[in-house]
Amino acid sequence: MSIDEIIQKVLTARIFKDRERLRPDYVPENLPHREREINRLAEILAPAVKGARPSNAFIYGLPGTGKTAVTRYVLRKIDSYSKNYAPSVGLRFAYINCRNENTNYRVLFTLCCCLDEKVPFTGLSTAELFRRFVRTLNTQRMLFFVVLDEVDFLVKVSGDDVLYKLTRINPELHEARLSIIGITNDLNFVEYLDPRVKSSLGEEELVFRPYTTEELADILLQRARTAFNEGVLEESVIPLCASLAAREHGDARRALDLLRVAAEIAEREGSPRVLEEHVRRAYGEIEKDRAVEIVKSMPLHTKLVVAAVYLLRNKKCEATTGEIYDAYKSLCRKLMMDELTQRRISDILNELDMLGVVNAKVTSKGRYGRTKVVRLAISEKALIDGLKSDVRLSSFLSCEILG
DNA sequence: CATCCACAGGAAGGACGGGGGT
């Protein structure tokens, strides 16, 4: 295909009207089927429009149930109202995704950045950083909303230290007030928390139910109206996206991704309409891309562990920690590398489990010990593609895996 | 019923690279 043809194809593409409407971070004008949650959160946060500090709130819900979207949506409203009703109180917002900012230091660093306070991104003690944060807060009259998305990551990695301090910060402040909105999709999260943090963070609690298939279809339909041109979707496309996403606990983000990628595939092929077949291919593509990216970004030894799991798959599709460690060690020897300890490999397997690359389950085999039983959870093709990009593994890949 | 396997996973700490304050 020539470049002229490619460009011609884009120019004549008639599928998308407004692609942006399907982006995962797009917050639409209305969020269907989350009215109850919106109202609940609005009730909690409403005091802010008059400059009073709202209670801290805690939001639970599985991925893609609209937690983040609802929070952003309500805060946006609050912000616009407060400008009229309490202009003297500055509302500030910090949105922190704790999957990325998963240490106490990084969280405080980000908070300081939101207040335009210049702090070094490493070097200070967290206590000093906290002191500066408080000092900055005290320079102005403001209401500071701190949204901690996926806050379970922060606590799992770094403990609830900062969380504790943040929940107790208000008495130290003069004219500023701070409200925390914690978001998590781990329903057992509270168990890791210090009871004191639990009680002050969970002053208000909201639980977001997963969307049903019908609700997902409805959401997709509303987005599709503005995102696509009329009549480009085969009738069964939206129900299929909805039911595929519903299979994974009613995840709206997945459903939207599915629809967008399906449409992109259709467009790429020059198909005038998005067909059911495109959705099915999109489903495979999304899964695979995600897996490839994860594998690519792993450190070398983690890659070797995955490779070891892969090599053991032929015997039976499961392997124990000990078997994996032996296979890993022989890989290291072939590559003339130092091997890590079994203790470390055990942790790496848990990390891989968290990433969804493998499933690991501790199982007791009675007299024959207690071990993790591990199986690969991504496609072999994705794994190979992910490993292939690492030059250090190319020799091993060519002889061990590709034959 | 006690035993005992093959690990799980906690605790402590060390090496290292990044970056302070003074």
Add this chain to the structure above:
DNA sequence: ACCCCCGTCCTTCCTGTGGATG
């Protein structure tokens, strides 16, 4: 220049344990 704190990644040493087996 000096000593500091931090996070990351890893090791060493350790105690704990579910359940088939004898």
